[in-house]
Amino acid sequence: xxxxxxxxxxxxxxxxxxxxxxxxxxxxxxxxxxxxxxxxxxxxxxxxxxxxxxxxxxxxxxxxxxxxxxxxxxxxxxxxxxxxxxxxxxxxxxxxxxxxxxxxxxxxxxxxx
Amino acid sequence: xxxxxxxxxxxxxxxxxxxxxxxxxxxxxxxxxxxxxxxxxxxxxxxxxxxxxxxxxxxxxxxxxxxxxxxxxxxxxxxxxxxxxxxxxxxxxxxxxxxxxxxxxxxxxxxxxxxxxxxxxxxxxxxxxxxxxxxxxxxxxxxxxxxxxxxxxxxxxxxxxxxxxxxxxxxxxxxxxxxxxxxxxxxxxxxxxxxxxxxxxxxxxxxxxxxxxxxxxxxxxxxxxxxxxxxxxxxxxxxxxxxxxxxxxxxxxxxxxxxxxxxxxxxxxxxxxxxxxxxxxxxxxxxxxxxxxxxxxxxxxxxxxxxxxxxxxxxxxxxxxxxxxxxxxxxxxxxxxxxxxxxxxxxxxxxxxxxxxxxxxxxxxxxxxxxxxxx
Numbered sequence: 001x002x003x004x005x006x007x008x009x010x011x012x013x014x015x016x017x018x019x020x021x022x023x024x025x026x027x028x029x030x031x032x033x034x035x036x037x038x039x040x041x042x043x044x045x046x047x048x049x050x051x052x053x054x055x056x057x058x059x060x061x062x063x064x065x066x067x068x069x070x071x072x073x074x075x076x077x078x079x080x081x082x083x084x085x086x087x088x089x090x091x092x093x094x095x096x097x098x099x100x101x102x103x104x105x106x107x108x109x110x111x112x113x
Numbered sequence: 114x115x116x117x118x119x120x121x122x123x124x125x126x127x128x129x130x131x132x133x134x135x136x137x138x139x140x141x142x143x144x145x146x147x148x149x150x151x152x153x154x155x156x157x158x159x160x161x162x163x164x165x166x167x168x169x170x171x172x173x174x175x176x177x178x179x180x181x182x183x184x185x186x187x188x189x190x191x192x193x194x195x196x197x198x199x200x201x202x203x204x205x206x207x208x209x210x211x212x213x214x215x216x217x218x219x220x221x222x223x224x225x226x227x228x229x230x231x232x233x234x235x236x237x238x239x240x241x242x243x244x245x246x247x248x249x250x251x252x253x254x255x256x257x258x259x260x261x262x263x264x265x266x267x268x269x270x271x272x273x274x275x276x277x278x279x280x281x282x283x284x285x286x287x288x289x290x291x292x293x294x295x296x297x298x299x300x301x302x303x304x305x306x307x308x309x310x311x312x313x314x315x316x317x318x319x320x321x322x323x324x325x326x327x328x329x330x331x332x333x334x335x336x337x338x339x340x341x342x343x344x345x346x347x348x349x350x351x352x353x354x355x356x357x358x359x360x361x362x363x364x365x366x367x368x369x370x371x372x373x374x375x376x377x378x379x380x381x382x383x384x385x386x387x388x389x390x391x392x393x394x395x396x397x398x399x400x401x402x403x404x405x406x407x408x409x410x411x412x413x414x415x416x417x418x419x420x421x422x423x424x425x426x427x428x429x430x431x432x433x434x435x436x437x438x439x440x441x442x443x444x445x446x447x448x449x450x451x452x453x454x455x456x457x458x459x460x461x462x463x464x465x466x467x468x469x470x471x472x473x474x475x476x477x478x479x480x481x482x483x484x485x486x487x488x
Contacts, residue, residue: 001347002355005364005378008395009357015386044387052382052391061394063367064379067290068392071381074278074286074360079390086389 017044042095045087049102053079057109069113076110283360292352295367295377 014020018037019028027033053072060068072079084103091099348368356364362383368376378395382388 001376002350005366005380006357009362009364009380009383013362013380013383013386013388013393017387041387048382048388048391052388052393056392056394061377061379063293063295063377064290064365064392064394067287067365067379070286070290071363071392072390074283075390077278083389 016041038090042091046098046102049087049099049106054102054105054109057106057113072110073113076113080107080110278360280360284358287358287363290365291354291356291358291363292366293368294370 012020016028016037018040019025019033024033024036027036056068057072080103088096088099088103351366356366358364363381365379366376367378380393380395382391382393384390
């Protein structure tokens with residue numbers, strides 16, 4: 001089980017998950033591949049913000065409640081500075097508004113802690 | 114809690130082991146007539162029973178059946194004798210392996226608690242990391258809560274200054290949370306039903322054997338049975354502090370108090386990925402693997418299970434090695450299962466083929482645990 005867990009952690013939650021999708025491995029290093037991967041990542045970022053952060057702060061899983069709260073308390077500054085900067089960097093137009101909105105929600109939830 | 118169970122298991126095994134080994138000696142070299150009786154019994158019931166039974170139960174079952182069967186012709190004797198001897202040997206091997214595993218669990222548990230005490234002078238941290246009893250872990254939880262809050266405030270204060278919580282600080286604050294048991298984890302858990310179905314499955318598989326049926330059918334939950342040594346081993350490994358815990362990404366595991374096969378796992382997203390800092394909870398995909406693994410190990414033996422990872426890192430193939438299992442009664446070869454874990458499990462639970470997946474042919478003999486694929 002430990003092997004399974006560590007594999008999930010390192011191989012699935014990886015920097016460029018787009019290239020894990022079947023058939024896209026050969027696009028690694030090409031401009032087209034990078035473009036596609038960025039789009040894919042943007043989608044993941046939205047969902048991470050919405051479900052893995054805001055939703056977990058609002059309605060934490062009962063078994064992990066303490067762990068989630070402690071985790072976000074400790075990671076608050078990192079999320080609101082480094083991560084926010086990196087994730088909003090290339091965003092424009094509609095997407096920028098969406099990500100900014102999500103970060104605003106996240107900030108209010110984090111301030112409640 | 115699992116240490117305790119392993120102890121109980123070991124004790125029961127030690128007693129039955131002596132009995133089983135003596136009986137094995139006495140039945141493997143009896144007078145010719147007794148040998149023939151045993152032969153008849155073996156031919157009728159062995160191939161159904163061979164893989165399913167826990168080795169400790171196998172002996173009494175085989176003996177009790179040996180009573181009322183007629184005498185066979187001498188031509189069949191040699192082949193049948195060999196068969197019996199081989200079977201006894203494999204059973205003895207598997208008994209020995211289970212015992213050694215139980216001992217291993219005890220050793221691991223002891224060394225883990227000793228190491229935790231030596232490394233960690235804080236009284237609160239120790240029981241959380243060692244596989245302790247339930248009341249112990251609840252008190253730990255309440256203590257840890259207060260502690261985490263205190264530390265959290267400290268971290269926040271530090272964050273205002275330089276914006277960074279140090280690695281050591283994070284680890285110290287989060288250590289109490291890594292492993293715990295939870296009371297009602299199976300309520301609303303995606304696979305709670307499947308975990309219960311495994312019991313049913315034991316019943317189906319052992320339906321024609323009175324001895325074994327009693328044992329499995331009366332087991333109230335999945336904490337009893339031959340698979341528990343495997344679960345205990347997994348949990349001893351996790352609870353011993355093997356779980357990754359870093360500021361960047363860490364893993365938290367919760368195990369249900371009553372059903373030790375119901376797990377929830379939370380992984381926090383690693384830095385520099387689109388998952389950074391998020392809390393991802395896996396209740397499902399991992400549990401079903403575990404349930405499947407347990408189903409397999411209790412049906413065959415601890416060594417027949419092989420897991421293989423595909424390149425993407427997901428567990429795609431779960432197959433049985435054919436080395437230890439004798440060919441089926443009608444001479445059909447033992448086939449390799451290349452279904453996904455989930456599919457195979459469903460298939461067994463129902464006793465027939467579930468929805469056929471793409472690239473996998475339906476198999477007629479699926480309920481007898483042989484599979485074919487058009488790989």
